[in-house]
Structure formats: C-alpha cells, structure tokens
Amino acid sequence: IAMTQSPRSLPVTPGEPASISCRSSYSLLHSDGYNYLDWYFQKPGQSPQLLIYLGSNRASGVPDRFSGSGSGTYFTLKISRVEPEDVGVYYCMQTLETFYTFGQGTELEIK
Amino acid sequence: EVQLVESGGGLVQPGGSLRLSCVGSGFTLSDHWIHWVRQPPGKGLVWVSRNNGFGMNPAYAQPARGRFTISRDDAKNTVYLQMDSLRVDDTAVYYCVRGRDFENAYAMDVWGQGTTVTVS
Numbered sequence: 034i035a036m037t038q039s040p041r042s043l044p045v046t047p048g049e050p051a052s053i054s055c056r057s058s059y060s061l062l063h064s065d066g067y068n069y070l071d072w073y074f075q076k077p078g079q080s081p082q083l084l085i086y087l088g089s090n091r092a093s094g095v096p097d098r099f100s101g102s103g104s105g106t107y108f109t110l111k112i113s114r115v116e117p118e119d120v121g122v123y124y125c126m127q128t129l130e131t132f133y134t135f136g137q138g139t140e141l142e143i144k
Numbered sequence: 145e146v147q148l149v150e151s152g153g154g155l156v157q158p159g160g161s162l163r164l165s166c167v168g169s170g171f172t173l174s175d176h177w178i179h180w181v182r183q184p185p186g187k188g189l190v191w192v193s194r195n196n197g198f199g200m201n202p203a204y205a206q207p208a209r210g211r212f213t214i215s216r217d218d219a220k221n222t223v224y225l226q227m228d229s230l231r232v233d234d235t236a237v238y239y240c241v242r243g244r245d246f247e248n249a250y251a252m253d254v255w256g257q258g259t260t261v262t263v264s
Contacts, residue, residue: 071250073189080239080258081181081189086251093253124189128250131203133179133191 034059034127038136046144051112053139055125060105061088069129072101072110075138076121084123085110117143146170146254148240153259156230164225164259166240171254174198174218177243179252180225182236182261192238193225197246207233230263237261 035058045051061068068088075081083092085101088108098113112119120143125136152164166178174197182190193214195202202214213226223240238261242254 069250071252073252075189080255082255083251083253086244090251092251122188126189126191132205133194135189135191138188 034061034130034134036125036127036134036136038123038125038139041137041139043139043141044144045112045115045141047117048114051115051119051141053110053123053125053141055103055108055110055136057106057108057127059129061108061127061129062105063129068104068108069127070101070103070108071126071128073124073126073135074119074121075124076118079121081124086128112141115141115143146242148242148254148256150238150240150256150259153238153261155262155264158230158232158263160230160263161226161228162230162261164227164238164240164261166223166225166256168221168223168242171242172218173216173221173223175246177246177249178214178216178223179241179243179249180214180223181239181241181252181255182234183239183258184233184236190236194243194249195223196243196249227261230261232263235261235263 072085179194180192216223237258240256241252243249244251
C-alpha cells in the first residue's frame with residue numbers, strides 16, 4: 034500500500050492552524066470498523082513519537098490540539114494552534130497490511 | 145521507565161553482516177510486537193521487520209526479505225535483527241519500536257534512540 038502525503042513542506046505562523054493530508058492507494062478501513070492509520074512526529078535530532086493511532090485516537094500524553102480524521106483512503110492530521118515545539122517532520126503510516134508503509138513525511142516549519 | 149535501547153550498529157563493508165540488539169526495560173517484551181524501522185541519512189522512515197511475543201509471525205519489507213532475520217529472547221527482554229549480505233543502501237539509523245500489545249502491532253508507542261549502520 035503506497036502512502037502519499039501533502040504538502041511536503043508546511044510553513045506556519047505560531048498560533049495558526051495547520052493541516053496535513055495523507056492518501057493511501059488502498060482503503061485502510063477494516064471490516065472491524067477501524068481505519069488502520071497511524072501518525073508519527075519526529076523532532077529534529079530525535080526519535081519519532083506516536084501521535085495518533087487507528088486514524089483518530091490520540092496517544093497518551095499527546096496535546097489535544099492534535100487531531101486525526103478521515104476514513105478509507107483519505108486522512109488528515111490537524112493542529113488547531115501551532116506552537117514552536119511542533120516543528121519537525123510528520124509521517125502517516127498504514128498498519129492494515131502486514132508490511133507497513135510510511136508516507137514521505139511533511140516538514141512543518143515556523144514562519 | 146519504559147524504554148528500548150539498541151546496540152550493534154557500526155561500519156561494515158558491502159556483503160558483510162551485523163547483528164543489532166534491542167533491550168527492553170520497564171515492560172515485558174513478550175507482551176508486545178516489536179518492529180525495526182530504519183531511516184537513511186536525510187530521508188524518511190522505512191518499516192523493516194516485526195515479530196510478536198515468543199518470536200512468532202515474523203514479517204519483512206521486500207528489501208530485507210531473504211537477508212535479514214528478526215528473532216527475540218523474551219527471557220532476556222531482547223530482540224535481534226541479523227543483517228546479512230549488507231548493501232550500501234542499507235545505510236541508516238535503525239530504530240527498535242514497540243507495538244501496542246500482544247494482539248496488535250500498530251500504534252508503535254515506544255522508540256529506541258537508534259543505532260547507526262554504515263555500509264561502505
């Protein structure tokens with residue numbers, strides 16, 4: 034399953050919202066009703082961290098300004114108000130198929 | 145504290161082998177799927193391999209198939225990635241990552257600090 038993110042680069046003013054899109058080449062909606070899509074965030078020089086799983090569930094400790102939505106082949110990660118510590122690269126990843134695949138990443142930068 | 149610590153990276157010539165180790169602490173390894181994810185220099189994340197508790201159900205991305213072997217010693221809370229026939233394009237930081245639980249491999253919630261493999 035191929036994953037395509039857009040945009041590749043996202044300049045944002047602090048306090049403003051941001052949105053990242055992720056498309057899959059095959060529906061990630063399982064018969065159990067869940068969308069098998071995770072979102073990860075990697076700060077510069079650090080290991081990635083889990084933000085969202087099953088399309089819309091925030092991981093433990095993730096601020097509520099982060100939200101995930103979408104179903105099937107189209108998903109969105111939204112940040113309601115960007116803060117300086119949100120700078121880094123965001124990745125979507127499908128977890129439906131045995132062989133997981135990541136999107137290319139979206140680099141969020143502060144204007 | 146729940147953590148994963150990788151080791152075993154280094155510089156190796158093309159065609160050579162390395163064995164990466166990943167030690168878990170603060171949780172029971174056999175209760176979780178464990179993945180290996182790599183990141184080539186300046187590039188994005190690439191899923192490599194996984195297996196679940198007691199080393200069952202291993203799976204590999206196509207570039208790793210036939211060359212890499214994932215295994216684990218749950219008594220030592222350790223997962224291994226044996227990498228043979230290494231190629232220049234295997235150069236990357238390799239992360240060991242914990243999946244959600246025994247049943248579910250998704251939601252990779254604990255990442256190691258990574259170990260660097262350079263094939264040159």
